[in-house]
Amino acid sequence: MTPTVAAGHPELPVVDRAVADLLIENPDDADLLLRQAQLRTKAGNWDAALESLDHARERGAEPSAVSSARAGVFLAAGLPYLAKYEYDRALAERPDAFEARFERGRVNLALGDSEAADRDFGEAIARMPEPRPEHFVIRKNALVAAGRIEEAVGALDEGVARLGHLASLELPAIELEIRLGRFDRALARLDGLLETTPTSVAWIARRAELLERTGRSEDARAARLGAIRQLEARQTRNPNRAGRELAERLRRELAMSGSKEGDTRETTSRTPSARTPHL
Amino acid sequence: MRPHLAPLALALLTFSFPSEALGVTVTRGPYLQKPTTGSIVVRWRTDMPTDSRVSYGTTSGSLTSFADDATVTTEHVVPVSDLSADVKYFYAVGTTDGTVLAGDDADHFFRAHPTPGVPRPMRFWVTGDGGFADANGMAVRDAYEAYNGTSSADFWLLLGDNAYLLGTDANYQAALFDMHHDMLRNTPVWSTYGNHEDFSANDFTETGPYFDLFTFPTAGESGGVASGAEAYYSFDYANVHFIVLDSEGPATGGGQPDYTGPMMTWLIADLEATTADWVIAFWHRPPYSRGRLHDSDFEGNEINMRENVLPTLEDYGVDLVLTGHSHSYERSYLLDGHYGFSSSFDLATHALDSGDGNPTGDGAYRKSTVGPAPHEGEVHVVCGSSSQVRIETLDHPAHRIGLLELGSMVIDIDDDTLDAKFLNDEAQVTDHFRIVKGPPCPPAPRTGCEAGASGKLTLKKHPFDDLRDRLNWAWQDGAIAESEVGEPANQTDLALCLYDQAGLVLGGALPKGERWSTDGRGNLRYKDLSEEAIGMQKIKINFSQPFLKVKGAGAELGLPGLPLTPPVIAQLVQLDGGACWESSFPVAEANHARKFQAELP
Numbered sequence: 001m002t003p004t005v006a007a008g009h010p011e012l013p014v015v016d017r018a019v020a021d022l023l024i025e026n027p028d029d030a031d032l033l034l035r036q037a038q039l040r041t042k043a044g045n046w047d048a049a050l051e052s053l054d055h056a057r058e059r060g061a062e063p064s065a066v067s068s069a070r071a072g073v074f075l076a077a078g079l080p081y082l083a084k085y086e087y088d089r090a091l092a093e094r095p096d097a098f099e100a101r102f103e104r105g106r107v108n109l110a111l112g113d114s115e116a117a118d119r120d121f122g123e124a125i126a127r128m129p130e131p132r133p134e135h136f137v138i139r140k141n142a143l144v145a146a147g148r149i150e151e152a153v154g155a156l157d158e159g160v161a162r163l164g165h166l167a168s169l170e171l172p173a174i175e176l177e178i179r180l181g182r183f184d185r186a187l188a189r190l191d192g193l194l195e196t197t198p199t200s201v202a203w204i205a206r207r208a209e210l211l212e213r214t215g216r217s218e219d220a221r222a223a224r225l226g227a228i229r230q231l232e233a234r235q236t237r238n239p240n241r242a243g244r245e246l247a248e249r250l251r252r253e254l255a256m257s258g259s260k261e262g263d264t265r266e267t268t269s270r271t272p273s274a275r276t277p278h279l
Numbered sequence: 280m281r282p283h284l285a286p287l288a289l290a291l292l293t294f295s296f297p298s299e300a301l302g303v304t305v306t307r308g309p310y311l312q313k314p315t316t317g318s319i320v321v322r323w324r325t326d327m328p329t330d331s332r333v334s335y336g337t338t339s340g341s342l343t344s345f346a347d348d349a350t351v352t353t354e355h356v357v358p359v360s361d362l363s364a365d366v367k368y369f370y371a372v373g374t375t376d377g378t379v380l381a382g383d384d385a386d387h388f389f390r391a392h393p394t395p396g397v398p399r400p401m402r403f404w405v406t407g408d409g410g411f412a413d414a415n416g417m418a419v420r421d422a423y424e425a426y427n428g429t430s431s432a433d434f435w436l437l438l439g440d441n442a443y444l445l446g447t448d449a450n451y452q453a454a455l456f457d458m459h460h461d462m463l464r465n466t467p468v469w470s471t472y473g474n475h476e477d478f479s480a481n482d483f484t485e486t487g488p489y490f491d492l493f494t495f496p497t498a499g500e501s502g503g504v505a506s507g508a509e510a511y512y513s514f515d516y517a518n519v520h521f522i523v524l525d526s527e528g529p530a531t532g533g534g535q536p537d538y539t540g541p542m543m544t545w546l547i548a549d550l551e552a553t554t555a556d557w558v559i560a561f562w563h564r565p566p567y568s569r570g571r572l573h574d575s576d577f578e579g580n581e582i583n584m585r586e587n588v589l590p591t592l593e594d595y596g597v598d599l600v601l602t603g604h605s606h607s608y609e610r611s612y613l614l615d616g617h618y619g620f621s622s623s624f625d626l627a628t629h630a631l632d633s634g635d636g637n638p639t640g641d642g643a644y645r646k647s648t649v650g651p652a653p654h655e656g657e658v659h660v661v662c663g664s665s666s667q668v669r670i671e672t673l674d675h676p677a678h679r680i681g682l683l684e685l686g687s688m689v690i691d692i693d694d695d696t697l698d699a700k701f702l703n704d705e706a707q708v709t710d711h712f713r714i715v716k717g718p719p720c721p722p723a724p725r726t727g728c729e730a731g732a733s734g735k736l737t738l739k740k741h742p743f744d745d746l747r748d749r750l751n752w753a754w755q756d757g758a759i760a761e762s763e764v765g766e767p768a769n770q771t772d773l774a775l776c777l778y779d780q781a782g783l784v785l786g787g788a789l790p791k792g793e794r795w796s797t798d799g800r801g802n803l804r805y806k807d808l809s810e811e812a813i814g815m816q817k818i819k820i821n822f823s824q825p826f827l828k829v830k831g832a833g834a835e836l837g838l839p840g841l842p843l844t845p846p847v848i849a850q851l852v853q854l855d856g857g858a859c860w861e862s863s864f865p866v867a868e869a870n871h872a873r874k875f876q877a878e879l880p
Binding site for chain 2: 015128134137165171196200
């Protein structure tokens with residue numbers, strides 16, 4: 001695990017000095033000391049960050065918060081074993097600290113213990129009142145890396161159950177369903193997305209590909225025709241290269257899928273007429 | 280979205296609270312969040328816990344509708360729904376016993392968003408790094424109020440670092456809620472997450488003051504695709520789609536930034552779905568900036584946004600990118616395709632229009648497509664001087680202008696025209712650029728053009744070979760001044776448009792630049808034997824003995840099938856100033872499948 005690069009934060013010393021000034025006025029402000037530690041961690045100033053955390057603990061900062069912050073320092077410094085030790089301490093004191101638990105999952109992952117990582121991720125997410133797509137995707141990535149594809153789909157499904165049919169969860173799930181050869185399930189997910197965003201021509205085109213792979217050539221053809229019609233309607237108002245290219249690709253795919261000659265001509269004839277000005 | 284209710288909330292106390300008797304005071308707000316076409320969220324803070332009521336109505340003094348929340352709390356977050364789009368409602372906040380704590384006057388009002396996709400004139404205010412609650416911040420605020428007069432902006436964009444030094448609740452109270460109290464009660468505010476917010480909040484877990492005090496859409500409620508996150512989201516306002524990104528990670532907690540993760544997956548889906556006329560993106564870290572503390576060649580987040588996010592935005596046709604971070608004002612040319620370090624910037628390659636974009640300077644920036652179209656160019660603005668100016672070098676080559684002035688931006692969009700102004704702390708406009716979208720030739724001829732008393736138009740259509748199509752137009756016996764035509768060799772945009780009774784026949788923009796030259800007497804010449812631009816080969820514009828001659832040929836003309844339906848009108852249009860010259864042919868001498876010819880008088 002490589003340390004987080006601290007480059008690119010030239011402002012941090014400036015802020016650090018300002019926080020130091022604030023601490024002169026409020027030397028017992030444990031919360032401010034925790035923020036100072038966070039700043040110093042971002043700046044790559046590990047020793048100073050740990051010193052700030054010692055001071056924070058002496059001034060009454062919550063021990064689990066201090067341990068979590070120390071873990072953050074070690075993690076950023078590329079010392080995952082020490083980070084795990086601190087997260088263990090934090091979680092021993094506050095088993096409900098879901099942020100620390102999730103971070104320990106990452107440390108476990110870095111240490112090669114994917115089972116422990118998944119356990120931490122899963123428990124942390126379950127405790128989170130409002131998890132984000134990132135939490136589910138990180139867990140999914142860990143499971144995929146461990147070859148546990150089916151469970152990875154399940155992790156994303158848990159996210160869908162809690163957050164809804166987000167593209168950021170459903171699209172990776174579709175990829176995994178395809179890897180598992182479950183094209184019908186991939187299609188169902190895509191249909192769910194299209195219910196929320198029926199105008200997404202790229203998704204319609206993707207749907208046609210999936211239909212083709214399930215052997216439903218006629219449905220694929222219909223999906224491509226639908227996508228082409230939508231594209232042409234959109235092109236009337238917003239002609240653009242991406243739309244033109246996608247329409248061309250769909251027409252090629254239509255032709256390659258062995259569709260009837262007459263039908264192909266039908267779609268071709270919907271291209272802008274010769275009367276369309278050359279703009 | 281996630282107010283900390285626990286410390287002061289008495290969630291089980293749901294009885295009507297005698298707030299007036301206890302002298303409850305509003306200590307924050309009210310302020311307006313997450314407007315949609317049918318709802319808005321009204322928020323405020325009280326010094327003592329009470330339940331919540333928003334009373335509202337379309338007539339001031341007659342607030343007959345109300346939205347209640349029985350939860351007893353100091354952090355009041357009340358959604359008001361069943362609103363009519365774009366209708367002005369007056370409101371008051373208080374408690375369910377009918378006590379009014381604030382509002383019920385002419386200054387407390389809100390509007391639900393207008394119908395998405397339908398153009399409507401709009402104005403929004405933009406501030407970046409406005410987090411110092413001091414005289415500088417006040418001067419910027421007062422300058423905007425002086426400029427804007429009595430009208431209110433439709434909404435307000437915060438570009439991050441909204442509350443120095445650490446983005447704490449107390450910092451926000453001073454820099455946002457106390458400083459801008461009057462504006463917040465009637466102007467919805469949208470924000471992006473800055474590095475100073477990151478000192479107190481966590482964009483990965485969406486915890487901390489920033490996420491506690493704002494309510495942003497996560498489920499696409501205000502338009503756009505659901506992001507599932509408040510650190511990045513989108514919303515629609517009339518014919519404009521706004522995208523808010525998180526440039527502080529993005530959102531990976533202790534890990535390295537992941538530009539293949541959920542934010543990017545969502546961004547692509549969101550861009551894919553929008554059909555809005557305009558796409559405006561904003562985040563905190565500028566892809567192009569040159570400052571003493573912040574240099575986009577050296578800071579990782581800036582580099583990451585430029586290399587990983589900007590190409591996607593350009594693929595889908597972003598029009599304007601607003602950022603802050605550097606405490607200065609920097610504004611680019613109309614750019615496309617520059618993702619490297621400043622040393623690799625090449626004006627000829629990366630500036631699609633190297634002019635100033637100023638309608639009173641060398642003309643607006645133009646994008647030929649209304650709606651999202653890839654790589655037609657966008658303007659980048661670093662507006663980070665809304666409460667402090669820092670000595671910066673301001674010499675990033677992507678930028679057309681750099682100013683060390685306190686200020687903010689006022690942006691007006693009316694249908695196909697965007698006007699962006701930098702307003703300094705003395706209420707002076709020190710930069711102005713315009714972007715106009717749409718084809719240079721509208722569907723119907725322009726009116727008010729200078730007609731030439733004499734003229735001739737010949738169109739020849741080859742039966743099977745477009746390369747042999749021809750166009751010749753001559754205009755004379757009218758007035759045409761050099762000052763009206765401008766300098767097409769430099770920055771002036773010209774277009775040629777041809778109409779018949781049914782509408783536009785052919786036309787398009789004539790590229791400015793090296794194809795144009797001036798002869799010894801100041802007359803203009805255009806020459807392009809490759810006929811790349813709408814098939815134009817040669818154009819002559821004489822000023823001393825006014826005449827205009829146009830010669831075009833080939834497939835690029837786009838000459839449709841003949842005959843045409845008179846009247847046939849040929850126009851030369853100066854797009855920046857609006858002057859135009861035309862020949863209108865009411866009848867034709869020849870008009871059949873191979874040839875159209877008409878002459879004046």
